[in-house]
Each structure stands twice: as C-alpha cells, then as structure tokens.
Amino acid sequence: MNLDFSRVALMVFFFVIPVIGIVLGQNSPALRGRIPLVVAFIAGIIPIIALYVPKSFLSGPEGMSTRLDQWLIIVAGFALLLGVVNVLQNSSRKIARKDSGWIYSAVLLTGLLLTGSFGIWGAISGHGIGFMPDGSSTPFKWVEDRIFQPLQSTIFSLLAFFMASAAFRAFRARNTEATILLVAAGLVMAGRVPLLEFLAAPFPPLQPAAAAGSRFLGGLTEWIMDNPNGAAQSGIIIGAALGAASMAMRIILGIERGYLGLGAGEQT
Amino acid sequence: MNRFFEWLLNLDRRWIYLLVAVSLITPIVVPIGLPVSTTASTRRAFEVIEALQPGDVVWLSFDYGPSSTPENDPMADAFLRQCFLKKLRVIVTALYPLGGLGLANNSLARVTAEFPGLRYGEDYVNLGYKDGAAAVMRSLGESISKAFPADQSGRPLADLPMMRGVQNIHQVKLVFTAATNLIGEYWITQAHAQFGTPVVIGPTAVSAPKYYAYLNAGQLAGMLGGMKGAAEYEKLLREKYPQLDQYYAQTRRFTATKGMDGQTVLHTIILIFIVLGNVAYLRTRGRRRREPA
Amino acid sequence: MSPTFPGIGIWVSALLTLFAFSFVYKDNPFFRFAESLFAGVSLGYYVGIVLNQTLMPNLITPLTHDFASNWDLIGAGLVGILLFMRYAPRIGWTARYALAIYVAYYIGLEFTRRIHGEVLPQLSRTIQPLFPWTSTTFASLVFVVGVYSVLVYFFFSKEQNAVTRRIARVGIWFLMISFGAGFGFTVMGRIALLLGRLNFLIQDWIYPALGI
Numbered sequence: 069m070n071l072d073f074s075r076v077a078l079m080v081f082f083f084v085i086p087v088i089g090i091v092l093g094q095n096s097p098a099l100r101g102r103i104p105l106v107v108a109f110i111a112g113i114i115p116i117i118a119l120y121v122p123k124s125f126l127s128g129p130e131g132m133s134t135r136l137d138q139w140l141i142i143v144a145g146f147a148l149l150l151g152v153v154n155v156l157q158n159s160s161r162k163i164a165r166k167d168s169g170w171i172y173s174a175v176l177l178t179g180l181l182l183t184g185s186f187g188i189w190g191a192i193s194g195h196g197i198g199f200m201p202d203g204s205s206t207p208f209k210w211v212e213d214r215i216f217q218p219l220q221s222t223i224f225s226l227l228a229f230f231m232a233s234a235a236f237r238a239f240r241a242r243n244t245e246a247t248i249l250l251v252a253a254g255l256v257m258a259g260r261v262p263l264l265e266f267l268a269a270p271f272p273p274l275q276p277a278a279a280a281g282s283r284f285l286g287g288l289t290e291w292i293m294d295n296p297n298g299a300a301q302s303g304i305i306i307g308a309a310l311g312a313a314s315m316a317m318r319i320i321l322g323i324e325r326g327y328l329g330l331g332a333g334e335q336t
Numbered sequence: 337m338n339r340f341f342e343w344l345l346n347l348d349r350r351w352i353y354l355l356v357a358v359s360l361i362t363p364i365v366v367p368i369g370l371p372v373s374t375t376a377s378t379r380r381a382f383e384v385i386e387a388l389q390p391g392d393v394v395w396l397s398f399d400y401g402p403s404s405t406p407e408n409d410p411m412a413d414a415f416l417r418q419c420f421l422k423k424l425r426v427i428v429t430a431l432y433p434l435g436g437l438g439l440a441n442n443s444l445a446r447v448t449a450e451f452p453g454l455r456y457g458e459d460y461v462n463l464g465y466k467d468g469a470a471a472v473m474r475s476l477g478e479s480i481s482k483a484f485p486a487d488q489s490g491r492p493l494a495d496l497p498m499m500r501g502v503q504n505i506h507q508v509k510l511v512f513t514a515a516t517n518l519i520g521e522y523w524i525t526q527a528h529a530q531f532g533t534p535v536v537i538g539p540t541a542v543s544a545p546k547y548y549a550y551l552n553a554g555q556l557a558g559m560l561g562g563m564k565g566a567a568e569y570e571k572l573l574r575e576k577y578p579q580l581d582q583y584y585a586q587t588r589r590f591t592a593t594k595g596m597d598g599q600t601v602l603h604t605i606i607l608i609f610i611v612l613g614n615v616a617y618l619r620t621r622g623r624r625r626r627e628p629a
Numbered sequence: 630m631s632p633t634f635p636g637i638g639i640w641v642s643a644l645l646t647l648f649a650f651s652f653v654y655k656d657n658p659f660f661r662f663a664e665s666l667f668a669g670v671s672l673g674y675y676v677g678i679v680l681n682q683t684l685m686p687n688l689i690t691p692l693t694h695d696f697a698s699n700w701d702l703i704g705a706g707l708v709g710i711l712l713f714m715r716y717a718p719r720i721g722w723t724a725r726y727a728l729a730i731y732v733a734y735y736i737g738l739e740f741t742r743r744i745h746g747e748v749l750p751q752l753s754r755t756i757q758p759l760f761p762w763t764s765t766t767f768a769s770l771v772f773v774v775g776v777y778s779v780l781v782y783f784f785f786s787k788e789q790n791a792v793t794r795r796i797a798r799v800g801i802w803f804l805m806i807s808f809g810a811g812f813g814f815t816v817m818g819r820i821a822l823l824l825g826r827l828n829f830l831i832q833d834w835i836y837p838a839l840g841i
Contacts, residue, residue: 075701083704086711086726093722100722104729112733112740115474119530119741129478137475138482138687139705140734144468145683146709147731148433152672153716172665179669180676187677196489197681198441198464208677210638212438216674217402218642219667220435221826222649224403228823229653231816232356232602233349236609240617245805250610252809257607257816260564261600262370269368279371286373292810293548295768299775300807301549302751303800306776307783309747316740320733327732328725353653360824364831406825407818434671437678465682470738486686525746526738541818545811552772553754555746562814563821590828598824599817606816 073125074132078139081110101334105322111136112320155180183211252292259289341616352609359605363597370600372593377551378568381536381558385415385510386576390423392509393502395533398428398443399469399519401435404540408514409443410566410592411538414573415512416447421577425498426460427508429484431472431519437465437488450583457496464488469519473527476505505531510557514538520547524555538565563599566592635837643834646826751776775803 089103118126118133127133159173167173186208190197197208205213241247258264264285268278318324388394396415400408419426428444430436444462448454456462463484466472475483480502481493493499502508511533513523520537524547528535534557539547541562550556560569570593574581584591635643648663688706691699708727715724755776757769781793782800789797835841 069696069700070698079701079704082708082730086708089726090723100725104725107726108729108733110733111730112737115734115737116741119745134475134478134482135701136734137471139702139708140471140731141466141468141475141483141683142688142702142705143709143712143727143731144471145679145687146712148467148675148679150712150715152676153713155668155672157716169661172661175662175665176669179666180673181669183670183673184676185673187673187680190677191680191685194490197437197677198488199445209438209441211670212435212674213442214638214642215645215666216670217405217435217438218646218826218829219649219663219670220402221405221822221829222646223664223667225819225822225826226649226652228819229353229356231819232606232609233352235606235816236352236613237345237349239610239613241614245801248802248805249809249812250614252806253812253816254607254610254809256810256813257603260813260817261596261603262373263600263604263607265370266368266600266604269370282373286375289810290375291768292806293545294552295771296775296803296806297545297810298548298552299772300779300800300803301546302553302755302772303776303779303783303803304807305546305549305747306751307780309743309751313740313743313748316736316743319736320740328728331722334722350654356823357827360820360827361831364824364828403822404818406821406828433675433678435674437682465678466687467679467683468735470735470742474738484686485691488682490686490690522742526742529742529746529750541814541821542811544814545807549751549754553750555750562817563824564817588832590825590832595821595824595828598827599820602820603816 072130074130074135077132078135082107082139097331097334101325101328101330104328105325109320109322112316116320152180152184179215183208183216186211252296255285256289256292259285259287259292338619341619344612344616345620355605356602359601360598363601364594367594368597368600370597372564372567372571372596374568374571375561375565377548377559377561378565379558379572381560382418382569382572384534384536384557385418385512386422388422388424388509391425393425393427393498393507394419395427395429395505395508395511397511397513397515397519397523398430398436398440399432399513399515399523400439400540401432401516402439403435404516405439406590406595407540407563407566407592408516408538409439410563410590410595411560411569412439412443412512412514413447414566414569415514415538416443417450417580418573418577420447420451420454420459421580423459425458427480427498427502428460428462430465431469432516433465433467440464441488446589457491458498461496461498462488463493469522470526473522474530476527477531479504505533508533511535512538515543516540517543524550528555536560563592563595567596633837634840635834639834639837643830646830650826774799779803 085103085107089099089107093100093103114133114136118131121127125131155176159177162173163170163177186206187197190206190208195206197206199209200206239250241250262282264278264281265275268274315324319327396412398412416426428440430440440462444460448460454460464487466483472483480499484493486492487496505527511523511527513520513535515537516539520539520543523535524537527533535555536558537547537556538560539562541564544559544561544565547556547559551559560566570584570591574584584593645663645666648659651657652660688702692702708730711727712724712731715721755773757773759766759770778796778800782797782804
C-alpha cells in the first residue's frame with residue numbers, strides 16, 4: 069500500500085479531521101461551525117502555497133496539491149449531481165400531492181429517470197454513452213442527440229425573438245449615456261456584417277462604394293473593440309479580479325462563512 | 337404621421353417575431369452569398385496554427401453546449417480540418433458539463449469521415465469529459481493521465497500510441513478552446529498563465545467583447561469571435577486549401593459562411609427597428625410635451 | 630444525390646423544436662411539455678456523464694484495479710457522498726465539511742487565477758510608454774485613460790469628489806461604448822442560435838421529407 073506523505077496527509081486533513089469534527093459536533097453545536105473552517109483553510113491554502121513553494125511533497129508529481137487536484141475532480145462530479153436529488157424530492161412531492169401542474173413534474177421525472185438509466189446502463193455494460201463499436205448510437209447518445217440538444221438549442225434560440233422585440237421597444241436614446249450606447253451598438257452591428265453590400269446588391273454601380281464603406285465600418289468596429297471596449301473590459305476585469313481575490317482570501321481565512329449556512333447556536 | 341408612430345409603438349410583438357422568422361428563413365431558402373471580410377484576431381489565430389509543424393500535438397477543448405452550436409460547431413470543425421490537413425496530432429476533450437461531450441463526439445465523427453486515412457490513437461484521441469475544469473487544468477501541468485486516466489470509451493492512456501510521448505501540457509503546442517463563458521477564460525487565466533501554453537479561443541459572440549482585453553494583453557494567440565469569426569476562419573481555410581474550398585461550396589451542412597447571410601438580413605432589420613423606434617419615441621415624446629396637461 | 634427521408638429521430642427533434650418555438654405565440658401545454666422534458670433529460674444527462682466520464686475512470690476503476698496506489702481516493706468518494714447529507718434532516722450539518730473542502734479548494738484556485746491570470750497581465754498591458762510617440766501611442770493613451778477612468782468609477786469605498794466624479798463620468802462613457810459594442814455582438818450571437826434551429830428544420834427535416 070502506497071503510504072506516501074501526500075496520501076496520508078490528505079486522508080488526515082479531509083477524512084480523519086472531519087470524522088472527529090462530526091463526532092464532537094453531535095454534542096457541541098459550537099464546534100459544528102469551527103472545525104469546518106479549519107478544514108476550509110487547509111483546502112484553500114494548499115493550492116495557493118503549492119504555486120509558490122516548489123517542494124516535491126507539496127507540488128511535485130505525487131505532492132499533496134497534485135493529489136488534491138485529483139480528489140476535487142471526483143468531488144466536483146458528485147457536486148454536479150446535487151441538483152438531481154433536490155429535483156427528485158420536489159417533483160415526487162408535487163406528484164404525490166397532485167399539485168397544480170403535477171403532470172409536468174411527471175414528464176420531468178420520466179425524462180430524468182429514462183436518461184439517467186441509459187447513463188447507468190452505459191457505465192455498467194461498458195458500452196459507455198457515446199457511439200457503440202459498430203458506429204450506432206447508444207440509447208443515451210440517441211436521447212442526447214434527438215431530445216437534449218434540439219431542446220436546449222431551441223429554448224435558447226427564443227432569445228433572438230425577444231431581443232429583436234426589445235431592440236424596437238426599449239432601446240431608446242433617453243440621455244447622453246444611452247445615446248453613446250446606441251451609437252456604439254449601431255456601428256458594431258453595421259460593421260460586423262456586409263450590410264452595405266447587402267443594401268447595394270440590387271444596384272451594381274454602387275457596389276464598389278459599398279465594399280469600401282464596409283471595409284471602413286469593419287475597421288472602425290475593430291478599433292472600437294480593441295480600444296474603448298478593450299479598455300473598459302480591462303478595467304472591469306481588474307476590478308472584478310481584485311474583488312474576487314479578496315473574497316477568496318476572506319473565505320479561506322474564515323472571515324466569510326455564509327456558504328456554510330451556520331445556524332443560531334453554531335456561529336463562532 | 338404621428339398616428340403611424342403611435343401604431344408602430346403599440347404593434348403586437350408577435351408581428352415582430354414573424355418578421356424575424358421570415359428574414360432568417362428567406363436567406364436559408366434563397367442563399368445570397370454575401371462576402372466575408374477577415375479581422376486581425378482571426379488572421380492571427382489562423383497564422384499561429386499554420387505555423388505549427390506536422391506531428392505537433394494540439395489540444396481541442398469543447399467547452400460549449402447545444403446553446404451555442406451554430407457559432408462554435410463551425411469553429412471546431414474548421415480547426416479539426418486544418419489540423420488534419422497539416423498532419424497535426426489532436427487531443428480532444430470536453431470540459432463543459434451540459435452537452436460538451438456529445439458535441440465533441442459528433443464533431444469528430446463528422447470531420448474524421450472526411451479524412452479516411454486517419455487512425456484513432458495515432459492521429460487523434462478523444463479523452464472525453466471531466467468534471468472540475470479548474471482542477472483538471474491544474475493537473476495537466478503535471479500529468480495528463482492524472483486528470484484523464486482513460487479516453488472517452490475507457491481505454492487507458494498507456495494503450496494509446498499518441499499519448500505515450502505526451503506526458504503533460506508542456507508537450508502541447510497549442511490549445512484551441514471553443515467556449516461559451518467561463519471555461520474558455522480558465523484556459524487563458526489558468527493554463528496559459530501557469531504553463532505558458534498558447535491559447536486560441538473561439539468564444540460565442542455574447543462573450544467575445546471581453547476577450548479583446550486578453551487579446552490585447554498578449555494572453556491569447558488569436559480569437560474567432562462568434563459566427564462571424566467562424567466564417568472568417570472558414571474563408572481563410574478555403575483560400576489556403578482548395579480541397580476545403582470545394583467542400584464548403586458543396587456541402588449541405590450548416591456552415592458559418594452560410595449563416596452570415598441571415599445575420600446580415602436580420603442585422604439590417606434590427607437597425608431599422610432601432611431607428612424607427614427612436615424616431616417614433618422622439619416624435620411622440622415631443623407631442624406629449626406640447627399637449628396641455 | 631437526393632437526401633433520404635428523415636428517420637424517427639429527426640421527426641422527434643423537429644416536433645420538439647416546434648413545441649418549444651410555440652412559446653413565441655403564447656404559453657401552451659406543448660411548450661410546457663417540452664420545457665419539462667428538457668429539464669428532466671438535462672438532469673439525467675448529468676447522471677450519465679458524471680458516472681461514465683468522472684466517477685468510473687477516476688474513482689471506481691483506480692480503486693478496483695490498483696487499490697494499493699489509489700486507496701486514498703476512498704476519502705474523495707466519501708467527501709463527495711457527504712455533500713448529499715444536506716438532504717438528510719437531522720444530520721444535514723455534516724455536509725458542511727464536504728462543502729468547506731469543495732468551496733475552499735476552488736476558491737484557492739480562483740485566488741491564484743485572478744492574480745496571475747487577470748490582474749497582473751491586464752495591469753502590465755495598461756502600463757505603456759508614451760514616448761517615443763508612434764502610430765499606436767494614441768490608441769495606448771485612449772486605453773490607459775479608459776482603464777483608469779473605469780477603475781475610478783468602480784471605486785465605491787469612498788465618496789466621490791468633484792475631480793473623481795468627472796473622471797468617473799469618462800469611465801461611464803467608456804463603459805457605455807463597451808456595453809453598446811457588447812449589445813452588437815449579443816445580437817449576432819442570439820441570431821446565430823435561431824439560424825441554427827431554422828436551418829435544421831428546413832435543411833434536415835422539411836427538405837428531406839419533401840425529397841428536395
């Protein structure tokens with residue numbers, strides 16, 4: 069059995085300490101908030117220190133940070149499934165009570181259980197969730213290609229209708245700032261497509277001028293994107309990044325605890 | 337005239353929806369064939385890929401879902417075609433949870449069918465989807481097999497000839513991420529920042545404006561912005577590779593170039609909407625101000 | 630070569646697409662059916678990909694094939710399962726440990742990513758020499774003024790005075806140009822989605838059904 073430092077350390081920090089914390093927390097509500105903060109600090113500080121401390125026990129091929137990355141790929145998978153349990157509970161409750169719209173909850177559950185079963189079958193049978201060896205689709209892939217992808221694409225595509233309607237009804241030059249926004253939007257929209265060539269298509273003598281105009285608009289659009297837009301985006305990125313980095317430090321240091329959902333007797 | 341503007345402002349929005357649908361259906365049924373002009377960001381992306389040598393390993397990450405296939409699918413397909421024509425070796429992954437894997441499988445199936453001489457495991461591999469994109473990228477700096485112990489169908493990496501010489505991301509010459517939102521950003525701000533691997537991004541048009549900041553700061557080797565970027569990339573490929581020119585001219589499949597016709601028509605109509613809407617607003621606002629209370 | 634008549638899969642996709650499109654006329658049971666089916670299938674999709682692409686190759690197979698080298702992954706699996714304890718009424722608080730590990734780890738990555746991947750490179754792009762004056766210096770000046778004024782606008786820790794208010798105003802103009810440009814790009818993005826679906830209905834369903 070491989071008992072190198074990284075494996076043992078991770079098990080101590082993220083298995084043994086939580087188990088001790090759960091046992092102690094049964095009788096002491098105050099510890100239910102404290103010990104998770106310690107665990108959070110360790111989990112957050114390891115990847116940061118590993119970036120700056122090139123020691124093999126930390127950031128080497130079998131280091132703690134490297135092994136922790138593998139752990140958290142697995143934990144992220146479980147986290148993605150959290151919503152499934154929530155929806156199963158809520159939909160089952162709705163169907164059992166025959167609440168308004170319960171039939172749609174039944175449709176939802178049917179889709180969930182059918183697709184999930186195909187996924188589980190793929191894992192157990194070894195056929196997976198892609199193509200079969202003969203090139204045909206697995207049941208999971210068929211549902212993905214014929215139900216999931218078309219529905220997701222279509223539901224998002226509805227936005228085009230609403231956006232066009234909003235552009236007509238709500239996009240108004242009410243003040244200086246709105247006018248700047250409107251003009252920039254108009255220039256970029258005109259510069260990103262061969263709009264002048266399209267308008268000049270029925271008039272051949274105008275086409276060279278239209279082509280030149282399109283080139284000018286295209287160049288202007290690129291200048292707007294590179295400079296005023298690039299500057300604003302850069303400012304936003306810097307500001308947001310500094311805010312996010314300081315929030316990250318607050319969470320790791322245990323100053324920010326809202327994500328733990330601590331109750332009245334559990335605040336530290 | 338004012339009555340016309342009042343009527344316009346109170347128009348049932350479903351007539352607008354109908355006009356939108358008709359303006360997009362018409363160029364599909366009757367293609368126009370409008371020209372596509374290229375921009376510097378796309379030319380940079382194309383040239384950086386063209387500069388790679390046969391045998392170089394590149395990484396194609398499907399970081400988008402069905403909500404942006406008309407924009408990102410053409411980019412990914414075109415990138416694969418360029419790689420296979422240049423005899424680059426391609427590692428394909430998907431890091432977007434809601435549909436990335438299926439799109440990766442479909443894209444590979446489409447494009448590899450056009451290149452019958454390709455061999456899986458030697459010319460390209462599909463490592464599939466993995467959760468925890470940020471953790472995956474950190475792992476790649478040390479070892480690809482720590483994040484992806486097997487390919488998409490469960491075959492261990494050690495059994496894939498191409499992967500024997502590729503331990504980690506440092507042996508990869510370029511990452512191309514066809515992305516919607518965050519995961520594309522991770523490739524730039526985490527993978528490139530930490531390992532220095534050149535990144536080309538094909539974002540959706542919605543997120544493309546943000547990436548100009550990264551492009552200007554030298555964090556990106558190139559960018560294909562939305563469907564227009566994909567159309568520009570297709571144009572550059574057609575100019576460089578005559579066999580692709582023929583393919584794009586004859587295929588029934590949806591391509592970004594074909595999509596630009598519909599884009600142009602609807603952009604024109606929306607611009608007219610905006611102008612009309614503002615004229616109507618200003619006229620009726622002026623009239624409401626003049627009318628006694 | 631004329632296209633073949635669309636198979637059952639294309640008909641299913643086309644009908645579901647039309648059900649979803651029916652919402653633009655008004656809300657109706659067909660749309661709600663499609664919406665509910667989509668929600669259910671999406672969640673089932675998560676089950677399939679997580680199980681096949683992460684849990685099997687990264688957890689179950691290493692534990693079953695080489696337990697001696699991978700025994701510690703049991704800890705990862707247990708942390709993952711602990712996340713689900715939040716749904717158990719009396720012991721829900723135990724999920725905090727899993728949540729603490731998950732959130733704090735990714736926040737730790739976020740910290741380094743933000744500093745090294747965003748703040749430092751963006752700041753270095755902003756600091757540009759003004760002399761010697763070349764063709765790109767004006768653009769660099771616009772860029773610097775833009776970044777600085779936007780940062781001043783977003784500084785809310787102190788009340789703005791007459792000077793910073795004017796600088797912030799310039800920042801707002803840059804932001805408006807950026808948002809306007811962003812709207813222009815967004816229009817293209819949304820149209821692309823609709824184009825894709827209409828193209829599918831016409832090229833992949835209607836035309837083959839009519840033998841075109």
